[in-house]
Amino acid sequence: MTGSTRASASPARKAPGRRRFEWLRRLWALSTGRFGLIVVAVVVLSALIARFWTPFDPRQVEISDRWALPGLPHLLGTDGSGRDILSLLMAGSRTTVIVAVGAGVIATVLGVALAALGALTARWMRESVAVFVDILIAFPVLIIAMMISAVWGGSLAVVIWSVGIGFGVNIARVTRPELRRVLHSDFVLAGRASGLSPLHNLWRHLLPNVAPVFIVQLSWGMAVAVLAEAGLSYLGFGAPVTEPSWGLLLAELQQYITVYPLSVLWPGLAITFTVLGLNLLGDALREATDPTLSRGRDPLHPPRGAIRHVPEVVA
Amino acid sequence: MIRYALTRLSLLLLGLLVASVLIFLTLRVLPGDIAQLIAGTNSTAEQVEAIRERLGLNQPLPAQYLEWIGGVFRGDLGSSLLTGSSVTSELAEKSQVTVPLGILSLTIALLFSLPLGVLSAMRRGRRAGTALSVGAQALAAVPVVWAGMMLVVVFAVWLGWLPAQGFPRAGWQDPAAAFRSLLLPALTIGIVEGAMLMRFVRSATMQAVGQDYVRTAAAKGLTRNTALIRHGLPNVGLSVITVLGLQVAGIIVGAVVIEQLFSLPGIGRMLVADVSARDLPKVQGELLVLTGFVLVVGFVVDLVHRVIDPRQREAT
Numbered sequence: 001m002t003g004s005t006r007a008s009a010s011p012a013r014k015a016p017g018r019r020r021f022e023w024l025r026r027l028w029a030l031s032t033g034r035f036g037l038i039v040v041a042v043v044v045l046s047a048l049i050a051r052f053w054t055p056f057d058p059r060q061v062e063i064s065d066r067w068a069l070p071g072l073p074h075l076l077g078t079d080g081s082g083r084d085i086l087s088l089l090m091a092g093s094r095t096t097v098i099v100a101v102g103a104g105v106i107a108t109v110l111g112v113a114l115a116a117l118g119a120l121t122a123r124w125m126r127e128s129v130a131v132f133v134d135i136l137i138a139f140p141v142l143i144i145a146m147m148i149s150a151v152w153g154g155s156l157a158v159v160i161w162s163v164g165i166g167f168g169v170n171i172a173r174v175t176r177p178e179l180r181r182v183l184h185s186d187f188v189l190a191g192r193a194s195g196l197s198p199l200h201n202l203w204r205h206l207l208p209n210v211a212p213v214f215i216v217q218l219s220w221g222m223a224v225a226v227l228a229e230a231g232l233s234y235l236g237f238g239a240p241v242t243e244p245s246w247g248l249l250l251a252e253l254q255q256y257i258t259v260y261p262l263s264v265l266w267p268g269l270a271i272t273f274t275v276l277g278l279n280l281l282g283d284a285l286r287e288a289t290d291p292t293l294s295r296g297r298d299p300l301h302p303p304r305g306a307i308r309h310v311p312e313v314v315a
Numbered sequence: 316m317i318r319y320a321l322t323r324l325s326l327l328l329l330g331l332l333v334a335s336v337l338i339f340l341t342l343r344v345l346p347g348d349i350a351q352l353i354a355g356t357n358s359t360a361e362q363v364e365a366i367r368e369r370l371g372l373n374q375p376l377p378a379q380y381l382e383w384i385g386g387v388f389r390g391d392l393g394s395s396l397l398t399g400s401s402v403t404s405e406l407a408e409k410s411q412v413t414v415p416l417g418i419l420s421l422t423i424a425l426l427f428s429l430p431l432g433v434l435s436a437m438r439r440g441r442r443a444g445t446a447l448s449v450g451a452q453a454l455a456a457v458p459v460v461w462a463g464m465m466l467v468v469v470f471a472v473w474l475g476w477l478p479a480q481g482f483p484r485a486g487w488q489d490p491a492a493a494f495r496s497l498l499l500p501a502l503t504i505g506i507v508e509g510a511m512l513m514r515f516v517r518s519a520t521m522q523a524v525g526q527d528y529v530r531t532a533a534a535k536g537l538t539r540n541t542a543l544i545r546h547g548l549p550n551v552g553l554s555v556i557t558v559l560g561l562q563v564a565g566i567i568v569g570a571v572v573i574e575q576l577f578s579l580p581g582i583g584r585m586l587v588a589d590v591s592a593r594d595l596p597k598v599q600g601e602l603l604v605l606t607g608f609v610l611v612v613g614f615v616v617d618l619v620h621r622v623i624d625p626r627q628r629e630a631t
Contacts, residue, residue, distance in 0.1 A: 135330040138609045139337075142568045143602060147341050150590045150598045223456070230458045231572050235587055250460055254576070258479070261468040268461035276456035 026288040033284030036219075039277025046090045047097040056084035058091040058244050069262075076266050079253060085263060089270050091244035096226055096274060099159055103225040104218055106164025111171025111214070116202065118172060119179035133172050141166035141228050145237060154237030156229075163228045167221035174217055178210045185209075212289035219282030223275045230271050246271050319621055327614040334606045335387075339380050342595050370596070383599070392600030397592060402600035405585065412482060412581035413574070416497050416504075417566050423505025424512055424562065432516025433551065437540060439521065448517060454510035459569050463503040463576045470499060480578045500577045504569040508562055512555070519554040523547030556620050560613040567605060 027033035055073075061081045070077045076085040118129035145162035152158065182188060183206065191201045232238035233247030241248065249267040257264055367373050371382060386393060392402035431447055438444030454462075471479035477499045483492040523529060524543055532542035571583030578584070582601065589597045 131326065131329065132333070134326070135333045135610075138330065138334070138564070138613060139606060140564050140568045140609070142571060143606060146571075146586060146590050146598070147338065147602060150593060150595060151342060151344065153593075227458055231460060234460050235572065235575060236591060247458075247460075250458075250464070254460075254464060257464055257468060258472050261472060264461070264464050264468075268458065268464070271458050271461065272453070272456050275458075276453055279452065279456055 023288050027284055030284045030287060032280040033288060036277045036279075036281025036284055039273055040281060043093050043274050043277070044097055047094040050087075050090040050094050054084075054087035054090045056087045058083060058087040060084070077263060079249075079263055085249075085266050088244055088249055089246065089266060092246045092249060092267070093270070093274075095156065095239055095243060095245045096229060099156060099163070099229040100222040100225045100278075102160035103163035103167065103228075104222050106161065107167040107171055107221050108214075108218065110165065110168030111175060111217075112207070114168065114172035115175035115179050115210075118176045119183060120198070120202070130176065133169055133176075136169045137173060139166065141224065142231065145228070145232055149237040154232070154240075156239050156243070159225075159229050159232050159238045162232075163221070163225040167217075167224060171214060171217045171221065175210055175214050178213045179206060182206055182209045212285070216282050216286045216289070219278055219285055223278035223282070226271060226274050226278065316621065320618060323614060323617055327610060330610045331607055334610065335384060335603055336380070338599055338602050338606070339383065340376075342599050343376065343379075387600075387603065392604065393596040395589075395597045396594045402597050405597075406582060406601065406604060409580060409582045409585050411486060412497075412579050413570055413583060415493075416501055416570055416574070416579070416581060417563075419497055419501035420504035420508065420566050420569065421562065423501055424509035424566075426509075427505075428509040428513035428516055429555070432513040433520050433548065435513070436517045436520035436524065437543065448514070451510045451513040451517070454506060455514060457507055457510075459503060459507050459572050460576055462507050463500065463573055466499055466503055467576075482579050496577075496579070500570075500573045500579060503576075504566055504573055508565050508569060511565070512558070512562060515558055516551060516555060519551045520547065522554075523550050526550070553620065553624050556616060556623070560609070560616040563612045564609045567609065 027037065060083060062078070062083070063081065065078050066081060076089070078084055079088070114129060114133060118126055118133060120126075121129075141163055144166050145158055148158045148162055188201060188205050191205045192198075196204065229238055229245065230247035230250065233245045234251045236251075239245035239248050246267045250264065250271075253260075253264040253267070371379055374382075383393065390403055392406065394401050395405070431451075435444045435447035435451070438447070467479045470477050478496050479499075482496050483489045485492070487493050520543070524547060526547065529542050529547045532546045533539050537545070567583075570581060571586060573579075574581040574583040575587055582605075586598070586601050586605075589601065
């Protein structure tokens with residue numbers, strides 16, 4: 001890890017091509033990062049593939065073939081109406097990816113906006129935004145989702161918005177102090193002195209420097225989104241029953257759990273692995289982008305504790 | 316201390332105010348007319364008007380809000396649209412299931428996460444430590460519903476030790492049966508929440524190991540473990556208290572899902588049913604109680620932390 005300090009001390013864009021992806025190499029060097037990248041790649045790939053092809057039609061009901069055990073041709077077996085579980089999982093991964101990305105985008109926009117408002121504006125504004133964020137953080141994602149579903153009824157959009165809002169607030173809370181810290185650093189001052197407008201300065205110097213903190217949060221937030229989708233769909237406030245979704249699959253298989261416990265294993269494993277992958281990816285990103293974290297070999301400087309500010313997970 | 320408590324109290328009150336306004340406004344922005352929705356499509360204009368009158372919907376929003384909050388202060392959280400029953404009394408009834416479930420879950424979570432978290436930090440880099448921390452990571456990624464299903468398969472279906480679903484009709488009149496039916500749900504929430512807590516305990520312990528006072532104690536002749544236990548653990552305990560508020564929020568959320576899975580007649584299951592039925596006045600009351608509870612727990616946790624931690628006490 002020599003040289004890492006310099007490379008990430010200024011993740012500024014001035015560095016030519018190879019340097020720019022230095023963090024990716026470091027990420028791959030960590031076993032957790034490798035695991036996270038692979039899991040995310042598998043889920044995204046299967047979502048893309050499922051758009052065009054699945055081993056069987058996930059909606060195809062085949063009563064003669066119900067409750068087939070794992071094997072050929074149904075690799076993971078079939079459910080109570082003879083639908084191929086692997087195909088259902090692949091189709092469901094699309095829903096998962098859509099929710100995770102959608103919630104991520106909303107959380108990013110909201111989080112950066114609130115953090116910027118809470119860090120860069122006049123004092124009274126800063127303080128009131130900070131207090132507001134502290135209050136909002138007490139709303140668990142599930143409660144937000146219930147609030148929205150009570151009015152508009154459940155849908156995937158509800159899941160995306162509620163996780164986006166819940167996690168955006170969280171990102172704002174973690175990013176704001178970071179933004180304040182960077183604000184007082186010399187290069188931002190230099191930027192201001194050389195006549196950059198505040199917005200330009202924000203874009204050019206502030207955001208790139210808080211980006212690591214924020215990307216890590218985003219990775220954890222997407223893990224929450226996957227869990228929330230499953231939990232809310234299970235409760236009936238998420239994906240409509242016509243849509244393939246891991247949480248819905250869990251709910252459907254639950255009725256037969258006493259007779260066919262094996263089938264419920266697969267969607268659960270899919271969710272667990274995706275969430276684990278995103279969580280570990282977040283951990284690894286933190287380790288790869290934060291030069292102040294020691295690698296833990298030195299007994300006098302054990303790795304700094306991972307105190308995570310994750311809002312309460314739904315399910 | 317007094318000053319801190321007062322500042323924190325005003326923050327709590329502000330939080331409750333913001334939360335109640337948010338809940339109120341969100342449930343009032345319904346596209347269309349609540350009264351029309353309740354009356355149904357083939358109702359006369361008079362019927363709709365009567366419902367509007369009864370719910371006070373023809374008053375301006377601030378007046379409606381004040382009326383609702385005034386009721387809350389008198390202990391009246393409104394009444395159900397569908398059955399007309401009082402939200403307060405229903406919450407009181409359902410909390411007989413949810414409160415014991417929450418306490419049991421928290422106890423289970425603490426009982427296994429504290430020792431295992433400390434152990435996994437002390438055995439860091441060795442096989443036991445790695446296994447424990449990998450296990451905690453994996454368990455924290457498990458969706459609560461699925462964890463519950465797996466536990467049902469093992470303990471109810473295969474071993475047949477505990478009931479898979481339901482709560483005795485007699486309630487706490489039959490304490491043994493009631494306790495037995497809460498055990499599996501509480502175990503589910505406790506394990507998943509405990510796994511998250513365990514990761515926190517682990518990192519807090521690791522932080523403590525690196526502190527100067529632990530090294531000093533070790534340098535004065537204590538073994539590394541004794542030094543850690545005597546001087547490090549009190550600090551670990553302090554940081555655990557700070558996340559207890561989050562844990563409680565997590566348990567509430569877990570209870571909503573788990574009560575559904577185990578068909579327990581608790582607050583969570585009632586909330587899910589009311590949201591599905593769009594019983595807005597009832598949902599409004601329930602959400603206020605839940606978020607209010609989370610805010611109050613956060614307040615209490617902050618105060619307790621302040622009282623226990625001697626450094627914080629001297630700071631003010």
